[in-house]
Amino acid sequence: MSPSSRSCPHPLPTAGLGLPYVQTRIFKIIVIGDSNVGKTCLTFRFCGGTFPDKTEATIGVDFREKTVEIEGERIKVQVWDTAGQERFRKSMVEHYYRNVHAVVFVYDVTKMTSFTNLKTWIEECNGHAVPPLVPRVLVGNKCDLKDLIQVPSSMALKFADAHNMLLFETSAKDPKESQNVDAIFMCLACRLKAQRSLLCRDLEGRPGQPRRLEPTHDANGKNSCPC
Numbered sequence: 001m002s003p004s005s006r007s008c009p010h011p012l013p014t015a016g017l018g019l020p021y022v023q024t025r026i027f028k029i030i031v032i033g034d035s036n037v038g039k040t041c042l043t044f045r046f047c048g049g050t051f052p053d054k055t056e057a058t059i060g061v062d063f064r065e066k067t068v069e070i071e072g073e074r075i076k077v078q079v080w081d082t083a084g085q086e087r088f089r090k091s092m093v094e095h096y097y098r099n100v101h102a103v104v105f106v107y108d109v110t111k112m113t114s115f116t117n118l119k120t121w122i123e124e125c126n127g128h129a130v131p132p133l134v135p136r137v138l139v140g141n142k143c144d145l146k147d148l149i150q151v152p153s154s155m156a157l158k159f160a161d162a163h164n165m166l167l168f169e170t171s172a173k174d175p176k177e178s179q180n181v182d183a184i185f186m187c188l189a190c191r192l193k194a195q196r197s198l199l200c201r202d203l204e205g206r207p208g209q210p211r212r213l214e215p216t217h218d219a220n221g222k223n224s225c226p227c
């Protein structure tokens, strides 16, 4: 996938009528984690704005998309809702990680095993050569089930810090939390846009250089998020 940027000085092709043709960039974001943590519901909430009446275990992968506007640019956020069950994901794993732009790790705040299993999901991600600069975020879902919470925020925050991730605690079910769910994906999209614009500007003064848009990072080696 080779996204283009409107902030680049390179001439844009025209759409036939003499109007500049602006290619919509696509950001591929994968959502992974144990089965039943709410990955499908979270992606449904972001892309469709509702909580599904009922869900079944995802088989392989489901794709959802939402076009968002960031600083005047339309960006297509392509969300890959992956299967948590091993038997439904085996043959697909390579596809999940290929050319991924960002990764969302999800656990269920009411189920400690879904949190302790995160290290296995991170290992899988690292094992598929996902570049360390690809932004990753951690999401604790089902916060509406207040009386059943097993994973304290402090523990999740420590884990997120140790892995250089932002933490979002939210609920796909509670409509009051929908902005919080949107924030997960919008934050990633903002980061990706900023990273790619920066690199594009870097290449301005170097004609003849291949125009590859890849994630960049700030002086501390951390991904910078403008949110």
Ligand SMILES: Nc1nc2c(ncn2[C@@H]2O[C@H](COP(=O)(O)OP(=O)(O)OP(=O)(O)O)[C@@H](O)[C@H]2O)c(=O)[nH]1
Pocket: 033, 034, 035, 036, 037, 038, 039, 040, 041, 042, 054, 055, 056, 057, 058, 059, 082, 083, 084, 085, 141, 142, 143, 144, 145, 170, 171, 172, 173, 174
């Ligand atoms: N209370 C509550 N239930 C939720 C929430 N999100 C999802 N659920 C429920 O959790 C169950 C599993 O949700 P899914 O979204 O299908 O889980 P998944 O992670 O996609 O599971 P796999 O596809 O098997 O990997 C369903 O019964 C949902 O209704 C939430 O925020 N709050």
Ligand SMILES: [Mg+2]
Pocket: 039, 040, 041, 056, 057, 058, 081, 082, 083, 084
């Ligand atoms: Mg699912």
